[in-house]
Amino acid sequence: MTGKEYRTITDVKGPLVFLNKTEPVAFGEIVTLRLANGDIKNGQVLDTSDDLVIVQVFEGTAKINRETGVTFMGDVFKLPVSTDLVGRILDGAGRPRDGGPEIVADEKADIIGAAINPYSRQSPNDFIQTGVSAIDLCTSLVRGQKLPIFSASGLPHNDIALQIARQAKLKDSDEEFIVVFCAMGITAEEYNFFRSDLERTGALENAVLFVNLADDPAVERIITPRLALTAAEYLAFEKDYHVLVIYTDMTNYCDALRQIGAAREEVPGRRGYPGYMYTDLAMLYERAGIVKGKKGSITQFPILTMPGDDITHPIPDLSGYITEGQIVISRELHQQGIYPPINVLPSLSRLMGSCIGEKTTREDHKSVSDQMYAAYAQGRELRGLVAIVGEDALNERDKQLLDFSGVFEDKFLRQTRDEDRSIEETLDLCWTLMSSIDTKYLVRLDQKWIEKYHPDNRD
Amino acid sequence: MSNEGVIYRISGPVVTATGMSAAMYDVVRVGHEGLMGEVIELHGEKAVIQVYEDTSGIRPGEPVLNTEETLSVSLGPGLLTQIYDGIQRPLPTLEKEMGVFITRGVDADAFDLEKIWTFEPQVAAGDAVVGGQVIGHVQETDTIIHKIMVPPTVSGTVKSIESGDFNVTQTVCVLEDGTEMQMMQKWPVRTPRPFQQKYAPDTPLVTGMRILDFLFPLAKGGAAGIPGPFGSGKTVTQQSLAKYSDAQLVVYIGCGERGNEMTEVLDEFPHLIDPNTGKPLMERTVMIANTSNMPVAAREASVYTGITIAEYFRDMGYDVALMADSTSRWAEAMREISSRLEEMPGEEGYPAYLSSRIAEFYERAGRVETLNGDDGSVTVIGAVSPPGGDISEPVSQGTLRIVKVFWGLDAGLARQRHFPAINWLNSYSLYPQSLDQWFRDNIAQDFPEIRTQISGLLQIESELQEIVQLVGSDALPVDQQLTLEVARMIREFFLQQNGFHDVDAYCDIHLQYHMAKAILSFQDAAKSAMADGALLNDVVNVPARSDLMRGRFEKGYIDRIDSMVKKMNDEIADAVETN
Numbered sequence A: 001m002t003g004k005e006y007r008t009i010t011d012v013k014g015p016l017v018f019l020n021k022t023e024p025v026a027f028g029e030i031v032t033l034r035l036a037n038g039d040i041k042n043g044q045v046l047d048t049s050d051d052l053v054i055v056q057v058f059e060g061t062a063k064i065n066r067e068t069g070v071t072f073m074g075d076v077f078k079l080p081v082s083t084d085l086v087g088r089i090l091d092g093a094g095r096p097r098d099g100g101p102e103i104v105a106d107e108k109a110d111i112i113g114a115a116i117n118p119y120s121r122q123s124p125n126d127f128i129q130t131g132v133s134a135i136d137l138c139t140s141l142v143r144g145q146k147l148p149i150f151s152a153s154g155l156p157h158n159d160i161a162l163q164i165a166r167q168a169k170l171k172d173s174d175e176e177f178i179v180v181f182c183a184m185g186i187t188a189e190e191y192n193f194f195r196s197d198l199e200r201t202g203a204l205e206n207a208v209l210f211v212n213l214a215d216d217p218a219v220e221r222i223i224t225p226r227l228a229l230t231a232a233e234y235l236a237f238e239k240d241y242h243v244l245v246i247y248t249d250m251t252n253y254c255d256a257l258r259q260i261g262a263a264r265e266e267v268p269g270r271r272g273y274p275g276y277m278y279t280d281l282a283m284l285y286e287r288a289g290i291v292k293g294k295k296g297s298i299t300q301f302p303i304l305t306m307p308g309d310d311i312t313h314p315i316p317d318l319s320g321y322i323t324e325g326q327i328v329i330s331r332e333l334h335q336q337g338i339y340p341p342i343n344v345l346p347s348l349s350r351l352m353g354s355c356i357g358e359k360t361t362r363e364d365h366k367s368v369s370d371q372m373y374a375a376y377a378q379g380r381e382l383r384g385l386v387a388i389v390g391e392d393a394l395n396e397r398d399k400q401l402l403d404f405s406g407v408f409e410d411k412f413l414r415q416t417r418d419e420d421r422s423i424e425e426t427l428d429l430c431w432t433l434m435s436s437i438d439t440k441y442l443v444r445l446d447q448k449w450i451e452k453y454h455p456d457n458r459d
Numbered sequence B: 001m002s003n004e005g006v007i008y009r010i011s012g013p014v015v016t017a018t019g020m021s022a023a024m025y026d027v028v029r030v031g032h033e034g035l036m037g038e039v040i041e042l043h044g045e046k047a048v049i050q051v052y053e054d055t056s057g058i059r060p061g062e063p064v065l066n067t068e069e070t071l072s073v074s075l076g077p078g079l080l081t082q083i084y085d086g087i088q089r090p091l092p093t094l095e096k097e098m099g100v101f102i103t104r105g106v107d108a109d110a111f112d113l114e115k116i117w118t119f120e121p122q123v124a125a126g127d128a129v130v131g132g133q134v135i136g137h138v139q140e141t142d143t144i145i146h147k148i149m150v151p152p153t154v155s156g157t158v159k160s161i162e163s164g165d166f167n168v169t170q171t172v173c174v175l176e177d178g179t180e181m182q183m184m185q186k187w188p189v190r191t192p193r194p195f196q197q198k199y200a201p202d203t204p205l206v207t208g209m210r211i212l213d214f215l216f217p218l219a220k221g222g223a224a225g226i227p228g229p230f231g232s233g234k235t236v237t238q239q240s241l242a243k244y245s246d247a248q249l250v251v252y253i254g255c256g257e258r259g260n261e262m263t264e265v266l267d268e269f270p271h272l273i274d275p276n277t278g279k280p281l282m283e284r285t286v287m288i289a290n291t292s293n294m295p296v297a298a299r300e301a302s303v304y305t306g307i308t309i310a311e312y313f314r315d316m317g318y319d320v321a322l323m324a325d326s327t328s329r330w331a332e333a334m335r336e337i338s339s340r341l342e343e344m345p346g347e348e349g350y351p352a353y354l355s356s357r358i359a360e361f362y363e364r365a366g367r368v369e370t371l372n373g374d375d376g377s378v379t380v381i382g383a384v385s386p387p388g389g390d391i392s393e394p395v396s397q398g399t400l401r402i403v404k405v406f407w408g409l410d411a412g413l414a415r416q417r418h419f420p421a422i423n424w425l426n427s428y429s430l431y432p433q434s435l436d437q438w439f440r441d442n443i444a445q446d447f448p449e450i451r452t453q454i455s456g457l458l459q460i461e462s463e464l465q466e467i468v469q470l471v472g473s474d475a476l477p478v479d480q481q482l483t484l485e486v487a488r489m490i491r492e493f494f495l496q497q498n499g500f501h502d503v504d505a506y507c508d509i510h511l512q513y514h515m516a517k518a519i520l521s522f523q524d525a526a527k528s529a530m531a532d533g534a535l536l537n538d539v540v541n542v543p544a545r546s547d548l549m550r551g552r553f554e555k556g557y558i559d560r561i562d563s564m565v566k567k568m569n570d571e572i573a574d575a576v577e578t579n
């Protein structure tokens, strides 16, 4: 049902348009706006009553005036889905951006997405080897997890995300991931970087890209991730694919949310972001997982840049409350020239316990991970003390730990952008590096693993 | 005006209807699909409704029907082992009706109305009965007898009573005045269930977590708040409490949190054994899961649904523990609805009535004399998720004003992998005074004194640490260095407890006492050996001490600990001679 065209706009404010008296319009209904010069814009109903309708315009409200014609399309926002999506590049509103044909739909899916019944979920427990030692050892990724990268401007989060996308695989399996990539307000340069990398490695053929760039309409960013996740759900739960969703940059998404809140004169929560931002983000992040009776899965890798490198800022804070851990990128390590500059100390994978060990990675994984973490944490802390009392004041144990923290960064963290370490290689490397510490100080290692894996006891 | 109106406005989960007679908290059916909602505000002839399901696609002009009932839960056999959404729809039923995604417009009975239960009468014809009185028993699970009670507002003389197999809607008892009673009854969630009087708590809720039971005990019928930033251990702590605490029944509310965490509980609990009864944990558990992506109005309702179920079992004379993870998400749901109502906001956009709602909720905890003269309790443990971990915000503050136990989670400790990451310096419990008698009578006469010594040592450590930061520990006199070692032993051996460890995740309260004594015993032995010339380093490193400390990871520790302490003390005494 496409209704008639109204010319009843009364107010325009920021991204919002206010109209009087229409036929009954549905909450969430899609709207087209026809400008005097014939240009078309799109929007969605945010508030509807007998007297007043509020429409959020995705492309911004420039040139909209009281003469603009408004048509209600009779339905909520839907994405045409089919396996033809794979290999395509679409814009932030789901239109082809690669010059290819329109997507021929098998079906149309509501982009808001319904919540997965918690009773219908299956606990994720398949270890994904990323080939990045810091992640595989300390914050192991599980198929079906949502694990964001907390980064900041100027840091190489894109390289890390791409490296993961290239290298991610189930151990002892060559099952491939379909990558759904969702750009929100990133620069053309960043986008080209992603795209050419995907092209170079042939991954583009197995990917769907939804692209909203920095100079594309900001409000459109509200729907871009929903389109991407709708495509991901279709591919995972209707077509049995394992899907890896990378979206970047969540910070731009949240800023668009704030802009709409401000235009509606809503009472803001912390730092001007809407009070419902937690719920809104959860409606995205919770669209990850595995469900009973379906073969596919959705693993999410959102990237966000922390304003002012502040992890307590509402964007990383609310994200961390929803996601199943976080990988924190450190400016300090980056400045030391270390790639990937992952600070394992504040990083966490909440699902790690279920995916590591004898059956999945290796029997010594947990023990090694705990010991590497503890030794590095203590070594890092000693750096502070040394700055005050000098290295000579340290006892033997502390000296070894201090030295170890340097080795950890230089030999364990550091790897090249195309270095794909297997989990066995990572664990063996750990044993080699830990052998610089007297075993009597390695209290978190099980004796039986020391006997089996410590270089002193091997051949 | 009739009980039927039309939609005037839709703004997210808030819908306004006109032309309908309505009272506050009436349950209504919204739109052609009959979505469930609740009247939360009246303006002239307009009724403002919060809707428990997604409203997209709904239009002004669609019908609204007032059921003229208030939002209620169904209470009766069948509650246990269930998992519900915020408005008591069983999630397995929703799966059956809708598939794995929760769509909308589906009603579901709270439990199987056809299922047959064996009703054993406890009263006879001619008996006078009053509200709350138990008229019959149903063995609901291996561990729980479900007591069928006269609804609180009913009383009279029994005319007839049945015995045998019935479903929950069949009449099992008739009173002289014609009142018929079934095994199922309803109660409005926003109204606390009545009782005769509240008692002062005098029994601890024993949790099996050493830092909680020993340093910051919670009383049965008390209330505790666990604030902490993300990743600090709120959920693991709440789940441990659900697994190991000595409540007879557990109501676990996942309020606006992760879907996978509920799945984890569902996967795990049926295979776990309650250490207090030896039966599967699931048999004493009711779960409510309204995850972060489920409708926000139903999230607001979920805590009331949960606490009403808890009160119902309390009224049977049970000790019930309720966990709400996280109360901050409930508060945020209130904020979201309030802002849609364009109410004047209080602090940080929360409604001005936030703190009174929090207080009213925690006030529903308590140890009571029930209407039938029994003794029952509801203990409430609420997780709080302060933005950025800063507890100066309204939800944390509103909670701390009312609860008597504060278990403060600390990001720094979590980062050091010190779990549970409960900060022993700023956490508190106001219960010890009322519980000490219990500890003396049931665990050990000197239990409170041992506690004081342990917490005293931790205090001294924190003062000494400040000095160490400046000059290094070698600069301290040797007796203070010993104190630091003892305090380290308290932290690493006693306070740390891995919530996932097969053995150590649960620690018997008697064992806790022995472990605390072991630490003090080490201190005494070391002091006297050092007075006789032993070196601190030798004393600390006697092999039997690390054996003692590792012993807690093995089963049967309680039978060995005394001999292990003795061995340690002997070795420490030997350290004098070898020197």
Ligand SMILES: Nc1ncnc2c1ncn2[C@@H]1O[C@H](COP(=O)(O)OP(=O)(O)O)[C@@H](O)[C@H]1O
Residues within 6 Å of the ligand: A349, A350, A351, B228, B229, B230, B231, B232, B233, B234, B235, B236, B237, B414, B419, B420, B421, B497, B498, B499, B500
């Ligand atoms: N008692 C504990 N024992 C062992 N690990 C814990 C414990 N508490 C927390 N953790 C670790 O910290 C992580 C985060 O804990 P969680 O309870 O999910 O935090 P929150 O609910 O506060 O965000 C867990 O995944 C686990 O790795």
Ligand SMILES: [Mg+2]
Residues within 6 Å of the ligand: B234, B235, B236, B257
């Ligand atoms: Mg949690």
